[in-house]
Amino acid sequence: MLQVKFIGDGLQEEKVLSGDKLKDQEQVTACAKEITMPDSVKKSRETLGNKLFDLEEKGQTALGPALLLSVVMACRQSASKVIICTDGMANVGLGSLDTKTEEQAEASAKFYTDVANMALENGVSVSVITIEGTDCKLAELGRVADITGGQVNIVKPENLTKEFGTILADPIIATNVKAVFTVHNQLYIRDADDASESNWVERTVGNVTADTEITFEFGVRHGAKGKLSKEAKSKGKGAKAKSKDMSQGEEKPEEGAIGDGATSGATSGTSESPTELPFQIQVTYTDLEGARAMRVLTQKKPVTKERQEAEKNVNYNILGTNACQQSARLAQKGKYKEARLNVMMNQRFFYRKKVSGGDDAAKQAYGHYINNTASLVEAAGTEESEERPNIYREIAVRPTMSDVSAEAIYSAKRIPSKGFQSRPRRKDGSRDDLAE
Secondary structure: OOOOEOOOOOOOOOOOEEEHHOOHHHHHOOOOOOHHOOOHHHOOHHHHHHHHHHHOOOOOHHHHHHHHOOOHHHHHOOOEEEEEOOOOOOOOOOOOOOOHHHHHHHHHHHHHHHHHHHHOOOEEEEEEEEEOOOOOOOHHHHHHHHHHHOOOEEHHHHHHHHHHHHHHHHEEEEEEEOOOOOOOOOOEEOOOOOOOOOOEEEEEEEEEOOOOOOOOOOEOHHHHHHOHHHHHOOOOOOOOHHHHHHHHOOOOOOOOOOOOOOOHHHHOOOEEEEEEEEEEEEEEOOOOOEEEEEEEEEEEEEEOHHHHHHOOOOOOHHHHHHHHHHHHHHHHHOHHHHHHHHHHHHHHHHHHHHHOOOHHHHHHHHHHHHHHHHHHHHHHHHHOOOOOOOOOOOOOOOOOOOOHHHHHHHHOOOHHHHHHOOOOOOOOOOOOOOOO
């Protein structure tokens, strides 16, 4: 009989879920809450190892119930991690991805979204590891990792231990993280998730590790764009209220902060042609002791109309990271053509710097950019050529997407700037030195 077995630390009493319980969310949740938290595996390493090796596959995968059980347990301790390791598609019980109708597909999508949100609210990250050559509907499972700040990887069986070690070696340092980025009203935010061209944007980051990076992109308003639209003005008023609410009982913004929508703050020069413009980031988070905190950073940057001056001290890694993350977010929304065009637009910049600059840094940066965006471009091109129905409405990363494409998109969305200092990993976990 197909079942979900809780082994724990190898010494405690095992729990088994089977039959109709695998389809009942309340029963799975109740079972998880009754289980005593495992002790350190240091005391039971050998016993636990033997039990794991004694496990036998039953032909079907009750991944949904197992995930729910694990997340409910992990929610007892903030900053916990859940790692899904599977070689097959979830096809039994809650969250089955072996769907025949639109209603079944939507119910399955809702299940994984609900589990992901539960994990997010309780400071738990979920990572997904699948085995190379299998079809696990990684597009849907990967959304759980995407929402909770986990990783999505396809590996060979012999590299599983290394992959587990990599995930566990990057501990969560803060949870419930949100970032509000604000610029002067002569600028606007370019955001794949918001076309209002407002001068501020809020990003829910969730769980973060020391390697977590998010990027923001802004543009200059010209002509009619020099004035905020009604929609952007309305959003700006919301930002002002939100900023005031968040500062109560937490760290206060420094003097001159622009949380009120950045309608002032330009210094020197005229109001139309300032020599400096302010930028601000407000980060609210929960630390590992459960305390809520806010950090506010405000800086003024010089203004120039000279391209050469603006690009003089450019950070290639940051630009490459932003291009990858923005393009991945476009691809995630089903805008595959726009994603490829964004990669190509930024590629022209790297190429121009390589040709005109002539220095080793520019040449290496171009090579790094090509290598790190190749899989994302291939995934966007593959999915763009496939005319698949999107039954998930606005959820463009859907179960019909190939696992390889899903991994490429989710990984690009989380790539840190240090990822542009070397070529991305192969499936066997190795890396090449960059070839000129």
